[in-house]
Amino acid sequence: MSNLDDRLNGNAKVNALNPLLYRRLPPRFTEKGRVRFAPSEGYRALQAEVSPALVNPARDLTAADLTPWLERRLVSFFARRAGVQTGDVFVHKLTGWPRVGFLKSAFPEGRFVQIIRDGRAVATSWLKMSWWLGYEGPQNWQWGPLPPLYQEAWERSERSFVTLAGIGWLLLMDSWEKAKQTLPAGSWIEIRYEDFLSQPQSTIETLESFLGLPHDIRTPKALTSFAVDETRGRRYLDDMGSDALSELNDLLEVHLSRYGYDL
Numbered sequence: 001m002s003n004l005d006d007r008l009n010g011n012a013k014v015n016a017l018n019p020l021l022y023r024r025l026p027p028r029f030t031e032k033g034r035v036r037f038a039p040s041e042g043y044r045a046l047q048a049e050v051s052p053a054l055v056n057p058a059r060d061l062t063a064a065d066l067t068p069w070l071e072r073r074l075v076s077f078f079a080r081r082a083g084v085q086t087g088d089v090f091v092h093k094l095t096g097w098p099r100v101g102f103l104k105s106a107f108p109e110g111r112f113v114q115i116i117r118d119g120r121a122v123a124t125s126w127l128k129m130s131w132w133l134g135y136e137g138p139q140n141w142q143w144g145p146l147p148p149l150y151q152e153a154w155e156r157s158e159r160s161f162v163t164l165a166g167i168g169w170l171l172l173m174d175s176w177e178k179a180k181q182t183l184p185a186g187s188w189i190e191i192r193y194e195d196f197l198s199q200p201q202s203t204i205e206t207l208e209s210f211l212g213l214p215h216d217i218r219t220p221k222a223l224t225s226f227a228v229d230e231t232r233g234r235r236y237l238d239d240m241g242s243d244a245l246s247e248l249n250d251l252l253e254v255h256l257s258r259y260g261y262d263l
Contacts, residue, residue, distance in 0.1 A: 001042040001081060001092060009045065016084040027225045041093055049077050054099065058144035060175045061102035063182075074106050089211050096142070096172065100179035100188075111211060112188040114176055117233075118261050119252045120245065123165035124236035134164045143171050153251065162244045166251045173255050192259065194233035 002018045005011065021037060022030070030038040047055045050073045053065065066074075082090040100112055126132040133141040138154070141164075146154060150167045157163035180188055189210045196203040200223050208215055237245070249256075249263050256263060 001040050001045070003036070003038055003040040005081070006040045006042045006045045009048065012080075012084055015081045019085055019087060027227075039093065041095060046077065050074050054102075056142060057097060057099075058142070060097040060179060061099045063101040063105040066102050066105045071106050074103075078107075089213060091211075098172075098176050098179040100176075101182050104183065104187075110187070112183065113207065113210070114180075114188060114190050115193055116173075116190055116259050117193040118236070119166060119169040119173070119256060120240070120248045121233065121236040122169045123162065123248055124239050126165045126168060127161065128239075132165070134161055134168065138164065138167075141168075143168055147171075157247065157251075160247065162240075162247050163251055166248050170252065170255060173259075190259075197228060197230045197233050200228045 004014050008014055030036050043055045051070055138146045154163055204219050205215055
C-alpha cells in the first residue's frame with residue numbers, strides 16, 4: 001500500500017501504480033518530513049474498509065476475533081489491492097501487536113516477518129511521539145491494562161514514563177513470543193532492525209529466500225540510493241541521560257539478552 005492509497009480510499013488506479021511509481025521515483029521523494037509518496041501501514045483505509053479493531057486494539061488479536069464478517073472484509077481489502085498489482089507476493093507492514101493468529105486465520109498461506117528493534121531505542125522513540133499516550137498513564141494508553149508484574153515495576157519506578165515506555169516494548173515482545181507458538185514452522189522469521197542497518201544486502205537476501213522470491217540483481221544498486229545508516233540503531237544513546245539508560249537496562253535486561261542486544 002502507499003500513503004496515497006491510504007488517503008484515497010482504495011482508488012484502483014493508485015493501487016495498480018503503487019509498485020511502479022515507488023521504483024521509479026528518486027529516493028528523496030519518499031523521505032519523511034516532506035510531501036512524499038511512500039509505503040504505508042494504511043490505518044485510515046483499514047479502519048474504514050475493515051474495522052477499527054484491526055487498527056488500534058487494546059490487546060493482541062487472535063483467531064477467535066476473526067468473525068465471518070471481519071474475515072470477508074479483511075480478505076477483500078488485500079485481495080483487491082493484490083489483484084491490480086503485478087508482484088508475486090503482496091507485503092504489508094503493521095506495527096504494535098502481532099495480530100498473527102487473526103491474520104493467519106484469514107490468510108492460511110501467509111508468512112510473517114517480525115522486525116525486532118532494540119527496546120531502548122523503541123522506548124526513546126515513543127517518548128518523542130505525539131501519538132504515544134503513555135503520558136496519560138496505562139489506563140488511557142494504546143496497550144491496555146498492565147499485567148500485575150509490570151504494574152509493580154511501574155509503581156517501583158515511581159511511575160516513571162521512561163519505565164512505562166520500556167514496559168510497552170516488553171508487552172509487545174511478550175505477545176510476539178506467545179503468538180509465534182501458534183504458527184507452523186517455516187511461516188515466520190525474525191529480523192533485527194540493527195542487523196539490516198549493518199548488513200542491508202544480506203538481510204534483504206534472507207527475506208527474499210523466506211518469501212520464496214528470486215534474488216534481485218537490482219538490490220545492491222537500489223540500496224546505494226537510500227541512506228542506510230548503521231548509527232541509527234544507537235541514536236538513543238544521544239537522547240537518553242545515563243540515569244534513564246540505566247533504568248531501561250535494568251528493566252529490559254532479560255528481553256534484550258534474549259534478542260542478542262548488549263547492555
